Amino acid sequence: MTVDYKSTVFLPKTEFPMRAGLPQKEPEILEHWEKLGLFDRLREESKDRELFVLHDGPPYANGHLHMGHALNKILKDTINRAQQMLGKNAHYVPGWDCHGLPIEWKIEEGYRERGQDKDAVDKVTFRRECRAFAEKWIDIQIGEFKRLGVIGDWENPYTTMKFSAEAQIVREVGKFLMNGGLYAGARPVLWSVVEKTALADAEVEYAEHKSHTIWVRFPVVTASRRELEGASIVIWTTTPWTIPSNRAVAFAEEETYVVLKVGSVLENSKAEPGERIVIAKALIEQVASDAKLESYEVEAEFPGSALAGSVAAHPLRGQGYDYEVPLYEADFVTMDQGTGFVHVAPSHGADDWDLGRRKGLEITNNIDGEGRFLPHVPLFAGTVVYTSDGKEGDANVAVIRALAAAGKLLNKGSVRHSYPHSWRSKAPLIFRNTPQWFISMETNGLREKALKAIDDTRFVPAGGQARLRSMISQRPDWCISRQRLWGVPLPIFVNKQTGEPLRDQAVVDRIAAVFEEEGGDAWFSSPASRFLGNDYDPAEYEQISDVVEVWFDSGSTHAFVLEARPELKWPADLYLEGSDQHRGWFHSSLLESSGTRGRAPYDAVLTHGFVLDEKARKMSKSLGNVVAPEDIMQKYGADILRLWVVGSDYSEDLRIGEHIIKHQADAYRRLRNTLRYLLGALSDFEEKERVEVAAMPELERWVLHRVQELDKQVRDAANSFEFHALYRALHDFCAVDLSAFYFDVRKDALYCDRPDDLTRRACRTVLDILFDCLTSWLAPILCFTTEEAWLARGKAPESVHLRVHPTIPADWRNDALADKWEKVRRVRRVVTGALELERAEKRIGSSLQACPLVHIEDAGLRDVVGSVDLAAICITSQIRVEAGNGPDEAFRLEDIAGVAVVPITAEGQKCERCWKVLPEVGEIEEVPRTCRRCADAVGALGGVA
Structure with a gap:
């Protein structure tokens, strides 16, 4: 007669499913957190702990989240949860950038579609439309961030358009105004003809562009050397339209120059036999080829320093350009291409402007905001550099034709090269001299303060420090004005007689107080007297209509978030954004804080890479390779995305695509199955089963040694913000140490030993410890799955995220035991x-x-x-x-x-209960066809049910 021993075997029992069903389960867990009030519970229970503040770099409120947002916010959430699990109070306040051109541009698009004239719309009405647009997208993005599992103060986020924020931005601008660091100046800035405003460095991207190239003769009129008499300096440029603004020619002092006499020329050459041109010796062959010279001879050779004191004539002399063009040494002249001479237009280039300022050259104002030559410009008035849709206008061709007609064009061509474009409109930009408001990098020692702050900051990865330092050490003064409407008004009055800004703290305070109650709209709807008070006559002052650039807004968030909220602290422990923010938010925050508080608003800066497709290409709609977070979550769940973030080396660019996500889903299943096995094996675990560590078998003590090792790695990773290696360690621990070894070995004892057997009890004790540890260690990463597992176990507290990491005794570490079991495992292999x-x-x-x-x-x-x-x-x-x-x-x-x-x-025979093949099977008649161990276990259980 066959006996069924199945009821006497302790098989795992759990309702935690093998198939995760995350797309359906995760929203249920979000509801659980909502009902629990998890964020508020965390704040209450950790209010007396050490505070950890990761200050949120504000995303922009103008569209659905993309994969870069997902990477950024998941990484922030992982760090916050990890710090919370360390026993800190990780208070996270999310925020949004709300002002600026993208939203303004979107509202204008609506006007254009409806045939409305934006300029005819009341300014306050227009700003309110921008505000409503931002509010709509903030609400949408909050829901999308929550779906990623990100926990934060979503009920009370910060926004740069809150009245209190706008008021504080006014106060921050006022600090630079009052200390003399803010000044009005005219200098070339990168200008978007399409968007009709200056752009910050962080708003500029470089893309391939086809430019005209011209070689132009500048006749020498005052020669520093006899050999130069009657010769022409030849310059090369990729911006013909800047020739009308030329005021000098630059050369390299330490290079060698020559006077080249043209012999014969090839067909279609614009060179003239017998003419004498001055170029760099290193570029003779290149110029001869470009100008189609068949033969030539070097008449004279001399150092660049010998050119000092020479003066040339403008190539369009006699047509309204009757001024001298002096030659000056400059370190920006290189021998990479061209002629060895650079034409200098101080109003259209940073290097040109700096040289022009030092030499007292005229800084022209020839181009308006629409990229059009102004009426006073000879020959070219009304011609356009770039049109309002970013296409090339007629200015370049007009200049080339005028030079050819004047006999000063030696050659023309084209080149494809990297050129600045607006990252919004994708249109090419121009350097244009405009009156703007600047914060000086030198006044009050701002540059030196910022450089010292960088040296005092921890960077992860460390290379970020050198990158930011290089930018700060070389950057020009900070242009903080924009000629737009949707932003914090620049709170400045200028004396009409002196041209000086009004520096009065009472006026700044009065403006801030009004903004605190009514927001920046009041600047456009109130009379100037409301802000000036009784001490000043509004008729004597011009009220500036510019707005503050958005990078100053976000650079000031530390002032109206970290300092203003009592639950936070200043400086922040960490700023975390993509590596492009070295020239963006990290940069502007550093300058703003260093200029007003003397140090950075952060103790540490972490940067991550960008998200690429599986072939390492930038994602774009045109390529059809965009991977949206929503699509991944609908198919796989947010925890798979979270696993992708920590499973990648986020210090570099990250790739994502179907194959990569499937790989992470496979890795996830191994982690999930580990939790499932633990839940099944612990289904009826009772505290009375627990065994003291000292009484445990060696194998269990080896597992606890591994637990102790991993606990240190978990804590080190949290403090170093490096989770990639930790993820790999936890994955391998679950897959190799546990599933493939420990669980495999102990299944027999777990399923078949007597309930009171020491080995089985010790195993269950270790499994209980493993469950507590793994749910805690994995909670910052797999926030939904660990919560599901924790709730399935039914242990207190009501959420795994209300826990801190278990305290692991140091004496669990046993290197000698680990060495022994490494040898045993090698034999086992x-x-x-x-x-x-x-x-x-x-x-x-x-x-x-x-x-x-x-x-x-x-x-x-x-x-x-x-x-x-x-x-x-x-x-x-x-x-x-x-x-x-x-x-x-x-x-x-x-x-x-x-x-x-x-x-x-x-x-021997096979035991029908444990399936071992042993000679002893069948010896005990009362429990037939079993081994002695199984017979004893069945007897202890009272027989077969």
Whole structure:
């Protein structure tokens, strides 16, 4: 008669499903957090702990989230949750940038579609439309960020358009106004003809562009050397339209220059036989080729320094350009291409402007905001550099034709090169001299303060420090004015007689107080007297109509968030954004804070890379390779996205695509199955089963050693903000140490030993510890799955995220024991390798049918394996260990010397309860067809149910 022993075997029991169903489960967990008031609970329970503040770099409120947003916010959330689990109070306040051109541009698009004239719309009405647009997208993005599992103060985020924020931005501008750092100046800035405003460096991207190239003769009229008399200096430029603004020519002092006499010329050459041109010696062959010279001779050779004092005539002299063009040495002249001379237009280039300022050159104002030459410009009035839709106008061709007609065009051509474009409109930009408001990098020592602040800041990765330092050390004064409407009004009055800004703290305070109550709209709807008060006559002052650039807005967030909120602190522990923010938010925050508070508003800066597709290409709609977070979450769930973030080296650019996500889904399943196994094996675990560590078998103490090692790695990763290695360590621990080894080895004891057996109790104790640790360690990463597992176990508290990491005793670490078990596992690898081959050849169906003979040469290693139950470790019914090398036909592994295995079939009968093959099976008649261990277990359970 057959007896069914199934009811006496302790098989895992759990309702935690193998198939995650994250797209359906995660919204349920979000509801649980909402009902629990998780964020408020965390704040209440951790209010007396050390505060950790990761200050949120504000995303822009103008569209659905893209994968870059997901990467950024998941990484922030992982860090915050990890710090919270360390026992800190990680208070996170999300925020938004709301002002600026993208929103203004969107509202204007609506006007254009409806045939409305934006300029005819009341300014306050227009600003209110911009505000409503931003509010709509903030609400949408909050829901999308929550869906990613990001926890924060979503009920009370910060926005740059809140009245209190606008008021503080006024106060921050006022600080620079009052200390003399803010000044009005005219200098070239990168200007968008399409958007009709100056752009900050962070709003500029470089893309390939086809430009005209021209070689132009500047006749020498005052020669510093006799050889130069009657010759022409030849310049080369890619911006013909800047020639009308030329005021000088630059040369390289340490280079060698020559006077070249033209001999014969090739067909279509614009050079004239017998003419004499001055160029750099290093570029003779290039110029001769460009100008189509068939023959030439070098008449004179001299150092660049000899050119000092020479003066040329403008190539369009006699047509309204009757001024001298002096030659000056400049370090920006290179020999990479061209002629060795650079034409200098101080109003259309940073280097040109700096040289022009030092030499007292005229800074022209020839181009208006629409890219059009002004009426006073001879020959070219009304011509356009770029049109309102970013296309090339007629100015370049007009200048080229005028130069040709004047006989001063030596050659013309084109070149494809990297050129600045607006990252919004994608249109090319121009350097244009405009009156703007600047914060001086030198007044009050702002540059030096910022450089010292960089040196005092921790950067992750460390290379970010040198990058930001290089930018600050070289950057020009900070242009903070914009000629737009949607922004914080620049709170400045200028004396009409002196041209000086009004520096009066009472006026600044009065403006800020009004903005605090009514916002920046009041600047456009109130009379100037409201802000000036009784001490000043409004008729004597011009009220500036510019707005503050948005990078000053976001650079001031530390003032109206960190300092203004009592639950936060200044400076922040961490700023975290993409690597482009070295010239963006990190940069502007550093300058604003250094200029007003003398240090950076952060102690540490972390940067991550950009998101690319699987082929390492930038995502774009035109390529059809855009991967949206929403699509991933609908198919796989947010936890898979979170795993992708920490599973990637986010210090570099990250790739994403279907194959990569599937790989992460596979890795996720291994982690989930580990939690599922633990839940099943602990289904009826009771505290009375717990075993003291000292009484545990070695294998359990080895697992606890690994727990102690991982606990340190978890804490180190949280503090170093480096989760990639931790993710790999936790994954391998679950997949290799636990699933493939410990769980595999202990299944027999767990399923078949008596309930009161020490090994089984010790195993269950360790499994309970593992569950507590893994749900805690993985919670910052897999915030939904660990919550699901925690709730399935039914342990207090009501959320895994209300916990802190378990305290792991230091004495669990046992390096000697770890070394021993590493040796045991190496022997096990050879045994299991041999048995896998036997199964593949169908000589056995299960490892329990085997009784391998293990040959071990090293006596010490034999002693090690002799001290453990090697049959249980290798999951065989029996095993024998002998000294020696073993027969030639024995199974070996190349990387494990001195161990050979001969597979042998186990003798005896199969136990119908544990399936081991042993000679003792059937000895106990009361419990037929079982081994002694199983017979004892069945008896202890009161027999078969």
